[in-house]
Amino acid sequence: MSDQVAVSGSTSSGGKSRDSGQVRAVARATRIVTALAEHPFPLGIVELAQFVQLSPASVHRILVTLVQVGWVEQNTRTAKYRLGMQAVGVGMVGLVSNPVLHDARMFLSRLAQWSGHDAVLSTLVGFKTVQLTRVAGSATEFIEFEPGHPQPAHAMADGKLLMSYMPVEQRRWLYEAEPLRMFTPNTITDPEAIEREFVAIQERGYAVDNYERFAVGRGIAAPVMDTEGRPIAAMLCLGKIDPAQDEEIVQQMLALTREMSERLKGAGDLPASALDLAEPDEEAL
Missing domain, CATH: 1.10.10.10 (Winged helix-like DNA-binding domain superfamily/Winged helix DNA-binding domain)
Incomplete structure (x- = not known):
């Protein structure tokens, strides 16, 4: 009963x-x-x-x-x-067992070997970007990162890329809750300026940080897309990248991310993006 x-x-x-x-x-x-x-x-x-x-x-x-x-x-x-x-414990199991990370290492190795720079797969946790796995490039002299260590999304190419796909209401949480912190003279800290940056990222399909997080290096990021055209993660090339190399690196990364998405889709392992799951509700402070 x-x-x-x-x-x-x-x-x-x-x-x-x-x-x-x-x-x-x-x-x-x-x-x-x-x-x-x-x-x-x-x-x-x-x-x-x-x-x-x-x-x-x-x-x-x-x-x-x-x-x-x-x-x-x-x-x-x-x-x-x-x-x-x-x-x-759940997070650590995910790092070991997740098929996206297993496939990503193969594609990151190709990027690192070709470019000489670090190749990283990252995701957003709130408004921080978190490295999931990384392959070091042969020419890397860059700061060491630990998987899981959060970085400010607004100051890094991968973070800006993923944030550009968020609903505007979600980004407003960040501007209201915590001011955008400056790390170098190039860090974008004005909400209106970074919103213009997000529009530009959406138009060109990739993101660049010009010494916005570290004065010694910069990054280029391309999205790994789900079947709905939304990112499940970002592929990041990070190091002392000569801006004259940007176009060539971007084309290589876009090809790799498309191939990675197709491989995951073919195996049935392509997850859906979760960037819009935590939208504001009606409760106000």
Whole structure:
């Protein structure tokens, strides 16, 4: 009888409302986990509420559940929150088992060997870009990166590329929650200027950073697309790249990313883009 009631309820208008609320709760929990992943230090409830644009009460309710299931941990001395061991473990398994990363290493090796520069596959975590895997180029003298170490998306080619596909409302979260930080004199920190940059990226199909994150090197990024023409990841060529090489490198990268997408699609392993899954809801701070 209880099963019948549950089924009946799920088909009623009230059931639909409950389902909608459950989906919204999952989306909010995802935003909280993502915000914790973006920031290198533990965050308090008020800080988290600001970053995810929810009320502190809502954030606290969701955190209670996330702590119970091990995805979030709370420091007993400071009462601040960080990612839990369950989240860390799931992420590490993904790095080992994900077919996109396995295929990417072959294509990154080709780019690194051809260009002499580092070749990287990266994704967005909130408004930070995170390296998933990397192949060093023979001519690299660049700063060492660790997989999983977040970098500011607005200052790097791969981050700008992926952000350009986001709904404008999502990008506004960043401008409202945290000012765009300057790393070099070339870093774009004005919201209107970076929005113009996103338009230019969409028009040409790739992104470049001109010493915007590091004064010693620059990057070029091309998207790995899903079947709907949205990026699942970014391929990044990073190093002391001579601007005179840009056009040739871009053509090589666009060819590699297309080939990688087709290979994943043929194997049934091409995921859908997740860039628009965490849009704002109606709750205001």
